[in-house]
Amino acid sequence: xxxxxxxxxxxxxxxxxxxxxxxxxxxxxSSIFKNGIRSLISPKIQLISGPGCPVCVTASAYIDxxxxxxxxxxxxxLTFGDMMKVKGNKLCLTQASAVGGNVKILYxxxxxxxxxxxxxxxxxxxxAVGFETTTPIYAxxxxxxxxxxxxxxxxxxxxxxxxxAVSYICENEEKIDAFLAPGHVCVIxxxxxxxxxxxxxxxxxxxxxxxxxxxLAAIYEIVHQIKxxxxxxxxMYVNAVSEEGNIKALAMMDKYxxxxxxxxxxxxxxxxxALRIRPEFAEFDAGSTFEEYKESPPKGCRCRxxxxxxxxxxxxxxxxxxxxxxxxxxxxxxxxxxxCGIWFKNREA
Amino acid sequence: MCVAVPGKIIEISGDKAKVDIMNNICEVNIKxxxxxxxxxxxxxAGCVIDVLxxxxxxxxxxxxxxxxxxxxxxxxxxxx
Numbered sequence: 001x002x003x004x005x006x007x008x009x010x011x012x013x014x015x016x017x018x019x020x021x022x023x024x025x026x027x028x029x030s031s032i033f034k035n036g037i038r039s040l041i042s043p044k045i046q047l048i049s050g051p052g053c054p055v056c057v058t059a060s061a062y063i064d065x066x067x068x069x070x071x072x073x074x075x076x077x078l079t080f081g082d083m084m085k086v087k088g089n090k091l092c093l094t095q096a097s098a099v100g101g102n103v104k105i106l107y108x109x110x111x112x113x114x115x116x117x118x119x120x121x122x123x124x125x126x127x128a129v130g131f132e133t134t135t136p137i138y139a140x141x142x143x144x145x146x147x148x149x150x151x152x153x154x155x156x157x158x159x160x161x162x163x164x165a166v167s168y169i170c171e172n173e174e175k176i177d178a179f180l181a182p183g184h185v186c187v188i189x190x191x192x193x194x195x196x197x198x199x200x201x202x203x204x205x206x207x208x209x210x211x212x213x214x215x216l217a218a219i220y221e222i223v224h225q226i227k228x229x230x231x232x233x234x235x236m237y238v239n240a241v242s243e244e245g246n247i248k249a250l251a252m253m254d255k256y257x258x259x260x261x262x263x264x265x266x267x268x269x270x271x272x273x274a275l276r277i278r279p280e281f282a283e284f285d286a287g288s289t290f291e292e293y294k295e296s297p298p299k300g301c302r303c304r305x306x307x308x309x310x311x312x313x314x315x316x317x318x319x320x321x322x323x324x325x326x327x328x329x330x331x332x333x334x335x336x337x338x339x340c341g342i343w344f345k346n347r348e349a
Numbered sequence: 350m351c352v353a354v355p356g357k358i359i360e361i362s363g364d365k366a367k368v369d370i371m372n373n374i375c376e377v378n379i380k381x382x383x384x385x386x387x388x389x390x391x392x393x394a395g396c397v398i399d400v401l402x403x404x405x406x407x408x409x410x411x412x413x414x415x416x417x418x419x420x421x422x423x424x425x426x427x428x429x
Contacts (some may be wrong), residue, residue, distance in 0.1 A: 001410070001413050001414050002413045002414075002416040002417040002419075002420055003413065004413070006420075007413070007416060012385065025351060026351070029350060080394075089416075100350055100413060105397065107393060107394070108394045108395025108396070109389055109395070110378055110395045110396065111395065130351070131351055133351040133353070133393055133398065135353065136381050136396070136398065137378075137381075137394050137395065137396045137398075140380050140381065140396060143380070154398070172386055181376060184350065184352075184353050184391070184398075185351060186350040187353070187391060187398055187399045188398065201371075213409050213412070213413075217409075217412045217416060220416055220419075221416070221419065224416075224419045224420075235411055237408075238389060238400055238403070238408055238411065238412075238417075239401050239402055239403050239404075239408040240399050240402070245401060246381060246382070246398060248380075248381050248383070249381040249398060250383075252380075252381065253419065271393065285365070319352050327424070331362065332404070335373070337351070337352070
């Protein structure tokens with residue numbers, strides 16, 4: 001058996017062609033810092049973050065609509081805490097609360113059922129944001145709403161899928177050699193969908209868990225494949241991820257949601273990258289289709305380049321000077337899973 | 350946002366279960382999985398999304414065993 005020490009030595013002493021590996025999961029970004037992975041590998045192996053935070057890529061127009069709902073009479077917006085500080089075109093939800101908006105933070109979408117039942121005079125809107133890890137839970141929520149005949153709760157959705165985003169990056173960004181596939185998204189979707197990408201773009205895709213050992217082993221596997229001119233999909237999170245994913249969760253998603261084109265903040269429209277509530281369940285939708293997305297990035301903000309893996313956050317001129325978690329200018333600084341936020345938290349003083 | 354935590358199923362009642370997450374007992378929904386008491390699971394936003402298959406230590410050992418196979422059949426290990 002290979003020992004962890006041997007893996008670390010091999011990775012530290014690597015002196016071949018430079019390799020750029022993108023992780024597309026904010027939890028991987030956090031774990032890379034937490035475990036000091038960069039200090040354990042050769043500078044010729046570069047780790048770069050991708051669009052791994054659904055909050056960061058949610059359109060301003062979506063935030064504006066949530067704010068409008070929060071300010072309407074007898075309305076209340078229910079949301080995960082991550083969404084509170086993401087700016088729309090004018091305000092964020094925290095600022096909307098300060099001027100009288102009704103916003104409540106929940107830990108689970110399913111808590112909304114009890115709240116809606118107990119307060120029948122209030123119309124609730126759940127800010128349904130997330131990747132495939134979270135979308136099945138919104139499907140369970142709709143099922144519970146049907147079962148309990150709840151009429152005063154709807155979902156405003158901004159639900160995104162990871163495969164079209166990774167395809168977009170493979171198609172448009174030439175300098176990324178391999179991907180750490182997102183562990184918890186793969187718990188739901190499995191890893192077979194990455195096979196097509198590996199074949200088409202000739203890049204390794206390695207599904208990784210979140211412990212330091214998982215990440216080091218996945219990097220070793222990627223370097224091994226690149227050295228041997230291979231481009232395979234490899235599951236190294238076997239404890240949790242299977243080839244076919246969570247069949248029950250996929251069936252629930254398919255029952256209530258269908259694919260649609262969607263806007264990603266910092267990127268633009270990506271074909272078939274959204275999951276929207278199917279028309280037959282429109283009574284649960286708070287109006288999640290937007291005719292137009294007008295986005296102008298804040299002056300100097302380079303979130304687009306960060307999301308596409310062109311730069312690291314500390315290469316943005318605003319990073320930690322004008323843009324901090326307390327005064328976030330770009331969306332990637334806002335969420336605890338946002339790349340810039342994670343880099344800020346772990347920056348060298 | 351995709352953070353998930355492991356826990357152990359200690360009680361099941363219909364679509365809900367009590368899980369032990371590092372000695373905190375929480376109620377979660379189990380509609381997305383098939384579980385039994387004693388299973389270790391992954392919990393995300395109040396729902397169990399996965400039943401864990403192996404002990405994490407076993408998984409890591411398996412992972413490093415596979416890397417040994419990689420190292421044996423390629424020219425990289427020890428030859429930078």
